[in-house]
Amino acid sequence: MKLSDEARDVLETSLRQNRTGARERQEIDALIAGLPEDRVLLYKNVMSNPVGDLPRYSIHIRLQHMLTFVTFLTLAFTGLPIHFTDSFWAGPFNALLGGVNVTRVIHRTIAAVMIFSMLYHLATIILGPLRQIGLGKFDLRRTILPQWKDLRDFRDDLLYFSGQRPQRPEMDKFMYKQKIHYFAAGFGNTVMVVSGSSFLFPEFWASVLPAGVASHWQELMRLSHPHEALLALLVIAFWHWYNVHLAPGRFPMQWTFLTGKITREHQMEEHFLEYLRNLVELPEERRYLRELLDSRVLDAAARAPAAAYGADTP
Amino acid sequence: MTSNRRRRHIAAAVLLLSVGYAGASRAFEDDENCLMCHKYPMMARVTDEGALRSYYIVPEIFARTVHRNVPCRDCHTEIKELPHKPVKEGVTCNTVCHSLKNPATGQPFSHKVIYEVYRDSVHGRPKQANGPDADKPYCITCHTNPLYNPAEAVPPEPIVKRCVVCHEDRRFAERWYNHTSRRIREVRRSSAEIVALCSSCHGDKKFVERRLQQAKSDGRALGAKFPYAIESYEESFHGKLTKYGFRQTANCLDCHADASNYFKTVHEIRPSRDAASPVSAERRLQTCQRCHTRADANYVRLDPHPTSRPESDPFRHWAELIYSVIGNVVIVALVGLAMFETFGRRRDGVVWHLRDGSSWWRRSKRDRDRIPSPQGEPKDEDQKP
Numbered sequence: 001m002k003l004s005d006e007a008r009d010v011l012e013t014s015l016r017q018n019r020t021g022a023r024e025r026q027e028i029d030a031l032i033a034g035l036p037e038d039r040v041l042l043y044k045n046v047m048s049n050p051v052g053d054l055p056r057y058s059i060h061i062r063l064q065h066m067l068t069f070v071t072f073l074t075l076a077f078t079g080l081p082i083h084f085t086d087s088f089w090a091g092p093f094n095a096l097l098g099g100v101n102v103t104r105v106i107h108r109t110i111a112a113v114m115i116f117s118m119l120y121h122l123a124t125i126i127l128g129p130l131r132q133i134g135l136g137k138f139d140l141r142r143t144i145l146p147q148w149k150d151l152r153d154f155r156d157d158l159l160y161f162s163g164q165r166p167q168r169p170e171m172d173k174f175m176y177k178q179k180i181h182y183f184a185a186g187f188g189n190t191v192m193v194v195s196g197s198s199f200l201f202p203e204f205w206a207s208v209l210p211a212g213v214a215s216h217w218q219e220l221m222r223l224s225h226p227h228e229a230l231l232a233l234l235v236i237a238f239w240h241w242y243n244v245h246l247a248p249g250r251f252p253m254q255w256t257f258l259t260g261k262i263t264r265e266h267q268m269e270e271h272f273l274e275y276l277r278n279l280v281e282l283p284e285e286r287r288y289l290r291e292l293l294d295s296r297v298l299d300a301a302a303r304a305p306a307a308a309y310g311a312d313t314p
Numbered sequence: 315m316t317s318n319r320r321r322r323h324i325a326a327a328v329l330l331l332s333v334g335y336a337g338a339s340r341a342f343e344d345d346e347n348c349l350m351c352h353k354y355p356m357m358a359r360v361t362d363e364g365a366l367r368s369y370y371i372v373p374e375i376f377a378r379t380v381h382r383n384v385p386c387r388d389c390h391t392e393i394k395e396l397p398h399k400p401v402k403e404g405v406t407c408n409t410v411c412h413s414l415k416n417p418a419t420g421q422p423f424s425h426k427v428i429y430e431v432y433r434d435s436v437h438g439r440p441k442q443a444n445g446p447d448a449d450k451p452y453c454i455t456c457h458t459n460p461l462y463n464p465a466e467a468v469p470p471e472p473i474v475k476r477c478v479v480c481h482e483d484r485r486f487a488e489r490w491y492n493h494t495s496r497r498i499r500e501v502r503r504s505s506a507e508i509v510a511l512c513s514s515c516h517g518d519k520k521f522v523e524r525r526l527q528q529a530k531s532d533g534r535a536l537g538a539k540f541p542y543a544i545e546s547y548e549e550s551f552h553g554k555l556t557k558y559g560f561r562q563t564a565n566c567l568d569c570h571a572d573a574s575n576y577f578k579t580v581h582e583i584r585p586s587r588d589a590a591s592p593v594s595a596e597r598r599l600q601t602c603q604r605c606h607t608r609a610d611a612n613y614v615r616l617d618p619h620p621t622s623r624p625e626s627d628p629f630r631h632w633a634e635l636i637y638s639v640i641g642n643v644v645i646v647a648l649v650g651l652a653m654f655e656t657f658g659r660r661r662d663g664v665v666w667h668l669r670d671g672s673s674w675w676r677r678s679k680r681d682r683d684r685i686p687s688p689q690g691e692p693k694d695e696d697q698k699p
Contacts, residue, residue, distance in 0.1 A: 040662065044684045047671035085554045100558040161658025166680070177651075199551065203608040206616060215615040219630040222620055227637045231644060239648040248656060248664040249673030265673060296685055 001035035003276075006149075007170050010141060010273045014280040017137045028279055031289050036298040039167050043268035045298055052261025054278050054285065056173075060124045065257050067117035068185070074110045075192075076233050078103040083226040111196055118189055141273070142173050146183070150176040173274040181240065184232075191228045195221035264288075348386045349373060351397070379459045380496070383489070385413050406441045407453040429453070432581040436588075446528045449521055456511060462492040463499070502576070505556045505565035509547070512566045517544035537586045537593075539619040542626065546619035569593055569601055569618065 003011065011032075015025060036042055057065075081087075081094035081103070097103050132138040141147065152169070154176045159165035174182070198205045198221040205221075206214045244254045249266065256262050267275045278285050292298075349371060351357060358368040376382060387393055388411045392401045408429040410422045432438055432453070439450040469491040477487035503511065515521050522541055529536045539546055547553040547566070555563045572579035572592050584591035592601040602609040617627070624631040663678035674684045 038682060040678075040680075041682055041685070044663065044672070044674040044682070048668060048673075049671075050668045082554050082558075085548070085557050091558075094558060100555055100560045104555075104560075158654070161654050163658070163661065163680075202616060203606055203610070203613055206613040207608075207610050209612065211612050211615060214612045215617055216629050218616045219620060219627065220633055223630065223634055223637055227634075227641060231641045234641075234645050235648060238645060239652060242649075242652045247652070248659055248666050249668055251666040251668075263668065265668075298685065 001032055001037055001039070003032060004170060007273060007276060010139075010172070011276045011280070013139055014277045017139070018280050020280055024280075024283075027286060031279065031286060031293070032276075034293045039170075039268065039272060041298050043265040045296060046264045046268065046292060048263035048265045050263065051255040052259045053264040054262050054267050054275070054282070055260060056256055056262040056267075057260040058124075058128075059260065060120070060128075062257060062260055064117055064121045064124065067113065067120070069257075071110050071114040071117065072232070072236070075107060075114065076229060078107040078110070079226075079229060080233075083229075108200070111193075114189070115193060118193070142277070144174045144179055144182050146179050150179055168269060170272040171270055173271055173277075175270055177243065181235075184235065188228050188232050191224050195225040195228070199225065343383075343385075344373070345385060346387060375461075376459075378461050378464075380462055381459050382462075383414065384411055388413050403442055425453075428578065428581055431578060435582040436585050437581075437583055446524070449515070449524060451515065462496050469495075504559075505561055505563070506559060508565045508567055509544075509553070509556055513544045535587060538626070539621075542621045542623060543619065546621040546626075549620050550618060552618065564605065564618075568604070573601075573604055 011028075014020075015028070020028070077093070078097060081090040082100065084090045094100065094103060097106060129138055129143065141149075149172075153171050156165055156169035157176070160168045198218060202218065205217060209217050244250055244257075245252060254263075254266075262271070267278065279289070352369055352371040353373065355370050357370045358366060360366055381389075389405045389409055390401070391409055392398075392403065408424065408426045410424040410426065412422055414423040415421065416423045437450050439447040439452060441452060443450065443452070469488045473491060474484065474487050477491070478484050481487050481490075526536065526541060537543075548557065552564045556565055567576070567580050570583055570591070570593055572582070584594075586593045586595075588594060589596050591597065598614045599609060599611060602614055606613065620630065621627060622631045622634045660676075661679045663674050663676040663683060665673055665675050667673070669675075672684060677683050
């Protein structure tokens with residue numbers, strides 16, 4: 001495979017940052033040269049462990065996901081029956097946890113836990129990169145910050161889905177979907193904390209805002225809290241759960257949030273640039289790839305598609 | 315009105331069944347023998363408007379109500395002879411009782427004091443009211459003739475025993491017990507009951523429409539939230555928590571009745587345009603501060619009756635509309651993207667389940683399939699020939 005300029009740059013950066021020796025460089029170059037031009041053939045032919053092969057999330061990120069998971073569902077469970085008082089399910093749902101006398105305490109307590117997890121996450125995303133900078137291993141492209149490339153990736157991915165492009169774009173550790181989702185969640189959390197505080201401390205907000213704005217602000221917060229909660233719940237139910245549970249290849253679930261590892265085929269398909277870094281950082285992954293290339297001819301042109309399946313199919 | 319009466323009659327009948335004849339021996343004193351006729355359950359008539367009116371008195375039940383010691387004609391003053399003529403005005407609650415004395419003053423007892431307070435309020439009206447006043451409540455709209463301590467069939471024996479040592483007349487001791495214990499108990503309506511009571515008129519669209527018309531023809535302004543008083547309260551946190559039976563949040567009376575003496579001030583509700591009203595511009599802050607102790611001048615601008623109706627709050631109306639549009643667009647777009655993605659990847663041969671090390675067991679529409687290993691691989695049922 002001949003790497004694109006972009007991928008080559010990512011690889012070179014990683015080689016430099018890891019102070020990779022000349023012999024290993026040679027080994028990596030040889031491996032990459034042996035990859036098929038059609039990346040699809042590569043990820044179609046690797047072996048993947050469903051619980052994950054390659055490192056992706058640190059224990060902190062996994063803990064934060066767990067905290068978000070638990071607090072979000074509990075907050076939705078205790079909050080939605082209060083917004084939708086008129087619905088048939090609101091009464092029974094509310095009664096399940098002991099009625100408003102109990103759920104209002106739960107809601108506020110769990111909200112405090114949620115704020116803690118936000119602060120924990122802030123510490124992680126500040127201290128983590130600082131440490132990487134200290135080690136000389138920081139690469140902005142490897143972070144979740146949006147870049148112009150994401151727009152291009154999004155367009156290219158749509159072209160692939162519609163059949164007008166042979167492969168998916170070479171995406172980085174965080175692809176466009178993850179960046180959208182991450183910033184939506186960050187924005188949503190902030191909205192929930194601010195609007196929630198305007199219910200808990202309306203006197204404070206009224207006293208700090210100008211007289212002409214106080215009422216509009218409170219109305220906006222009264223709308224924002226339930227709307228944002230509902231939107232978040234629907235996005236989780238219809239999109240996030242699709243991405244990590246229902247999507248083909250991810251069903252019945254992706255184990256990354258527990259194991260911190262991503263499957264090899266997933267990494268190659270959606271995060272190819274990160275896979276190149278894996279090749280630099282993980283000698284065992286290089287060994288695996290060498291064995292794969294030695295055992296199979298990953299060249300579609302060399303064989304007719306029908307012949308490839310001829311042996312197994314009627 | 316008609317259905318209210320009918321409901322009350324049904325309630326009386328149900329009470330009769332449940333109480334049975336347990337209290338028959340303690341029926342009230344009927345010195346003038348009104349029960350001669352009114353003891354018959356069929357004592358009723360159908361009015362010209364077609365409403366059934368029962369004149370049946372159940373002695374065993376009346377004997378347990380708060381008015382049991384009041385002779386009939388103390389209230390039914392129009393009745394002068396037997397059999398009596400049809401009554402015109404009926405019972406008014408400001409009548410002076412001739413048989414009962416106020417033990418504190420020695421004067422005949424009357425509800426006149428609270429009646430005058432009520433007549434002076436925005437709800438005040440004469441007993442027989444026509445036209446716009448007919449929409450206002452009279453005493454019996456909110457108050458019936460309630461039972462003394464309905465949960466107690468007889469006063470507790472240990473207490474009565476102690477009383478009768480000096481007050482030898484056992485009946486005096488029991489009456490005194492009933493009178494005081496009822497007042498010591500919490501007899502106020504719960505928040506949810508207060509909201510339901512106010513809603514029975516203020517939540518009625520036709521009532522609201524009539525009052526708006528009346529105010530217009532009188533050339534007087536109604537409160538800004540009058541048309542949506544109930545729906546906007548139910549939209550507020552106060553309303554939602556009250557609906558779940560939470561008692562520490564404001565119900566209608568907590569803001570609209572003065573805090574000085576609940577039992578008196580609930581009868582003197584005034585419109586917000588009246589400076590004496592606790593929700594008037596002058597007194598609103600003080601009213602908020604009863605619960606929101608840190609409230610300041612800005613705080614009273616927060617809307618206790620939020621509504622998205624454009625004529626009431628255009629800002630909220632548009633904000634809600636924009637939120638709804640954004641929410642719907644986001645969900646449709648994301649679900650659309652997910653389906654498009656599934657379609658695109660399925661064409662290239664992905665299967666749902668990662669098994670035997672791969673998710674790519676199907677044949678691609680693009681002539682590039684997983685290449686079978688020389689050692690042979692498990693066959694997949696998803697794979698097309």
